[in-house]
Amino acid sequence: MMAVGKRMATGIKQVVFLMVALFLITGAARAELVIDITQGNIKPLPVAISDFAGKSEATAIVGQKIADVVRADLERSGLFKIIDKRAFLQQISDIQTIPVFSNWRKINAQALTNGIVTALPDGRIEIQFRLWDVFSEQYLTGHKLSTQPTNWRRLGHKVADYIYERLTGESGYFDTRVVYVSESGPASRRVKRLAIMDQDGARHQFLTDGSNLVLTPRFSPSQQVITYLSYFNNRPRVYLLDIDTGQQEVLGEFPGMTFAPRFSPSGNQVVMSMSENGNSDIYIMDLRTRAVKRLTSHPGIDTGPSFSPDGKQITFESDRGGRQQLYVMNVDGSNQKRISFGRGNYGTPVWSPRGDLIAFTKLTGGKFSIGVMRTDGSQERILTEGFHNEGPSWAPNGRVLVFFRQIPGKNQQDQDKVRLWSIDLTGYNEREIITPRDGSDPAWSPLIPDGR
Amino acid sequence: MRLNLGLKFLSMIAALTLVAACETAPQDSGDSSGGGASSQASASGSGSTGATSGSTTNVQPGSQEDLVLNVGDRVFFGFDQYNLSAEARETAQRQAAWLKANPTVTVAIEGHADERGTREYNLALGERRATAVKNYLVTLGVSAARVSTISYGKERPVAEGHNEQAWSQNRRGVMVVN
CATH class of the missing domain: 3.40.50.10070 (TolB, N-terminal domain)
Structure with missing residues (x-):
């Protein structure tokens, strides 16, 4: 594979x-x-x-x-x-x-x-x-x-x-793609498909046909491969998808649900959550040997892992302290420490490709915000706030984020809008990325290598 | 899976038709596994597996319809909670009795969350909720082998509003006959 x-x-x-x-x-x-x-x-x-x-x-x-x-x-x-x-x-x-x-x-x-x-x-x-x-x-x-x-x-x-x-003086990010979940239909029977497009929305194509619920696609940093969650056969598990061949493969044989996958910076490992007896912990799998190692072991929910660009640390979210907050640990699971201490809940941490910041979703006062903080939890800044903003993903130069935003409809006839947006790290220049249908769970690709 | 969904849809139609024949029911249909019938069923306090009205005589014992109408297929949770309330325990006790009365039936517990959480956290929360129901059924003497769990996080709301009334319907554990 x-x-x-x-x-x-x-x-x-x-x-x-x-x-x-x-x-x-x-x-x-x-x-x-x-x-x-x-x-x-x-x-x-x-x-x-x-x-x-x-x-x-x-x-x-x-x-x-x-x-x-x-x-x-x-x-x-x-x-x-x-x-x-x-x-x-x-x-x-x-x-x-x-x-x-x-x-x-x-x-x-x-x-x-x-x-x-x-x-x-x-x-x-x-x-x-x-x-x-x-x-x-x-x-x-x-x-x-x-x-x-x-x-x-x-x-x-x-x-x-x-x-x-x-x-x-910064590297560019225009020769890149975005993979995301295309959505259609009523909320109770939402059809979700993996789709991929250039970062400007052009050359859009669907990667799955909608027969299985799919969530949270993420790019490999080194290959044309995506890892994501699929409900194929009513068994929610982490999969790999080869973009060029369309080949899909379940990642490992786990007794419980696997979810929240992300590649390591080398592309040789996937870190993810696995639920066993109702409890979610974080595991890492080596894609070459298929060896699995458990990184967290706690009765709280541990999920949303994301590597630092040097591959030495992982940020994740946990409610072990009573509420959903952000943590950082070494790649071997040691030295787990909480970094967020603000009011409300924090989730979906993603480490900047520059290494200096962690972006997150914050839930407080009934609102969902996208923010960034330094990797020690200091200097928190909210970039955008509203009814529902979730799931940031970094452009490869660490200057721009893509996320999804749900805007409630005004009445029965006016349906909710779920759309992809990008925002500058300074908090300015919010732009919608136009997609054929609703969209969520965007993930930005690395710069496309020359030769492709 | 498609066939399975088709059967669920048929059972939903059947359940809703039957509920309509009985009395008014909360209109939060759209769920693949029984609509809002459960709250009525559990509110009635009926613990028997026998028919409760003339219009349920064609319900197959041990079927999803039987579960929805006569037992209650779902329990509800508080915000960001996964412990079973007294009411949820009563429902689960009826479910356990029903499973014992129908010993060949196996079920899945679907764990769901409301929209006020991030996607992956809600997947974990749904799994917690489904497992809480399963574990309680097991303590009541149901074989663990008969009960599987699956989390849908916030992916399959039964009520579509953005308010507590909808959210409280969506934070649920639903028993689905295999």
């Missing part, structure tokens, strides 16, 4: 362009164009994204669509203001052309991206793009990427990631 995701012919190849010599002369004394994304509610940076040029009509159309993806990604991050292309005073039709910066300063563009699309003889398409600092007239970065024509959206996401990285 756990077949390594097969390398697809649609893989993206890239070449970094170094054009240092050309543009060192201009504006060297100016300050670097950098966005500090640690401050909330910053004024978005005005940027101009040219349609990527193409020699043929076909490549020109793809170039426009790729630029649209770049614009949408950057806009949704909340950090950039996309200047309407109808305001542009210059059309850049060649990658060798140096922009007339004064034309871009007139429309107040701080940064400019232009690019071209070329059809390669082997049927693939190739793009080249450049990112410019308009005011200092400096070249900032540029890359060449190629892929199968059907994979063009990923080229846009890659370009957006390069721009985000160059201008914020």
Whole structure:
């Protein structure tokens, strides 16, 4: 099992362009164009994204669509203001052309991206793009990427990631996917299906047919595999699903319900809860040997385990202290200590991929909030609060969270809405991710590896 | 599983029809295993497995319909609680007697939670509740081998409102005849 995701012919190849010599002369004394994304509610940076040029009509159309993806990604991050292309005073039709910066300063563009699309003889398409600092007239970065024509959206996401990285100093998160539970039907007979899509909601596809209740999918950090809970045969158990082959496999033979699975950072282990005689404790399974080790042994409910990115610790939730609160332990189960002490209940802890924070769901005063705290429990911050917000999952750069939000209907005819939302770590820039039906339990993928 | 659900649905229709024939019942239908009939059945205090009205004569002894109408298929829990109240114990005692009177029947106890909890915690809570019912039945002399448990957490509410009335109906342990 756990077949390594097969390398697809649609893989993206890239070449970094170094054009240092050309543009060192201009504006060297100016300050670097950098966005500090640690401050909330910053004024978005005005940027101009040219349609990527193409020699043929076909490549020109793809170039426009790729630029649209770049614009949408950057806009949704909340950090950039996309200047309407109808305001542009210059059309850049060649990658060798140096922009007339004064034309871009007139429309107040701080940064400019232009690019071209070329059809390669082997049927693939190739793009080249450049990112410019308009005011200092400096070249900032540029890359060449190629892929199968059907994979063009990923080229846009890659370009957006390069721009985000160059201008914020943080790694990007646009070339990623989200797996979640698609929901339909009345609450008492809700149909739930696993579904996967790009982080912007595009390329949506269902992974299961809805005949079995499925919950809480989570990505492997290293392979195209998801772990989740399925009620197949009325036996709620943790499963693995290979995204490429569709192959499903129950994980281990446990006497009781297994649930709340998550991969270790290496992808070689799954940590989860198992209920025995009504009591839930946390176990870890090595996927190579299938050896199982019990990590907690307490009459309280222990669940929701999530690894630290260095693989040395696990955060989890427990009601052993009387109420549902957050705990941290070593990966061998030792040194279990409570970290949350606020009023109300805390659940669904997830460790940031940067290692510095733990995100959680907090239940207090009849409201469900999404918040973050440091890993010692200090500096708790609520990012969003309302009737029902639950189940945060981190973007791979640890700057954005996705979660689900239920909004009650106003009356019998107005049904509840359960939708996916993203929010910036600063608590600003809440955005709904549009899905075909209701959605819950989102999990963000790692950055998609090159070569896929 | 599909067949099983189909049978449950049929039994629900049957149960609701019969309840309607008896008296008014709480309208919280939609549950796959008996609707709101139980509260009426348990409120009636009937402990006998015999027919309580003329319209139940076609109920098969040992069936889900029999359980719902004459015994009570469910018990209710307090918020974030899994201990059995005095009322829940009375229901479970009738269930134990019924299981002894129908010795070939095996059952599953479904544990459910209301919506005011996170998903995974509620799965664990539902398992606690189902096990609390099972363990009490076992102390009353029912063989543990005849009673399985399954938790649905907050995934299968029987009442859809966002208020205590709905929540109190959803925090439940439901006995389902296999």
